[in-house]
Amino acid sequence: MGSGKGGVGKSTVAVNLAIALAAMGHKTSLFDADIYGPSLPIMMGLRNTKPKMEGQNTLFPLTKYGIDCMSIGNLVEEAAATIWRGPIVHQVIEQLLRDTRWPGGDFMIIDLPPGTGDTHLTLTQLCELAGAVIVSTPQDVALLDAMKSVAMFQKVEVPVLGLVENMSAFICPKCGTETPIFDKGNAERAAGQSNIPFLGRIPIELSIRVGGDMGKPVTASQPDSVSAQAFRTIAANLVQELEAGH
């Protein structure tokens, strides 16, 4: 799960997609590779929860909503800044991946940090990635960075499974007026131009942000909402892309 630009809802999509995949019957793990700004503990309702350890080097993932999770945010103090240069980040990610006793299964969703730097290179070297899903808002500055992410994954030969448009237009809950706060539709157009599958669009909805802040992702807490349906559609499209052998 990459994005290029931060703050486009990559973690929100990662968390909800994991829950949607689990609801479809796929055993799913979630690895938070954002060492500088881990969002998984808050969004999964795992704030201030420490994983169990065995000996010096074995970590057990935290399980919530049927998902096995690991995040640096569950290992260091929440307010502490991880002021680490690239080589240390590389080491930490390698340890978290290797020392966690992952249960195996069908999917591991890796929530990447923004950018196209150390963490991304590290992961493509450490894991055999089935593919990359790129999240973007419809806004030009976000799409530009998203396309850089696409270029990076193509350069390191990780298949790009598709693009997700997040924060697509806002609809006033009172009067129904649509305001394209971050624009609308550009991600689908960009995907078409670059020959990348378009996996789906998620609207700006208060319940998505509130669900994330409360540790109750909308896909789990309001499975009948329009947003949860959007995440399930994206999950289904993703499975289809993988089965098609991209």
Add this chain to the structure above:
Amino acid sequence: MGSGKGGVGKSTVAVNLAIALAAMGHKTSLFDADIYGPSLPIMMGLRNTKPKMEGQNTLFPLTKYGIDCMSIGNLVEEAAATIWRGPIVHQVIEQLLRDTRWPGGDFMIIDLPPGTGDTHLTLTQLCELAGAVIVSTPQDVALLDAMKSVAMFQKVEVPVLGLVENMSAFICPKCGTETPIFDKGNAERAAGQSNIPFLGRIPIELSIRVGGDMGKPVTASQPDSVSAQAFRTIAANLVQELEAGH
């Protein structure tokens, strides 16, 4: 200009704050230190514009809206991903800072990438920073990362000049209903709790995003708007903080 989390509008605030400072009569430069996702060229209307060079090593800043600008985005091809590990980023930033013939003046605003990593350490080592301004949305996950930024700057002894709340509640342009898409007011509360000055609040407004995407920042293109007024208030508060000797 730091944020911890990406996508909170750090570049938008940097650009509009620079223009507001210039409008107050301060000679201002803008340095885009986000090597992986430079937003300055789009936001300042400098897309596909190359800076003049002299010999092998001297770059001249691009000037727009009275601001002298330098960004990696004006030197590499727009769609190209800068897949560089930390040490190369360090080198590129050092070169951009050193090889640019900055005109001097009152302010240099440095637009940092998200996180608390290589670029931040590099800049605190290379420059004597007058202080850090932290941008956050009112959302919990953003504020958590913002406070990590605060902790980092305090650790490396850069004074934190204040916190800016961006994307504070959305007001429907049709019916006037306020929706706290990314919540509202939490940044001011967090600033108070951490004894950091609160510099001001910027609403979610379509014109701010559109201005950024079109290269016409709202402070320059719609100086009478509520948003431009908010940026000017923040600029004035910032100057006051600096004069107070923080």
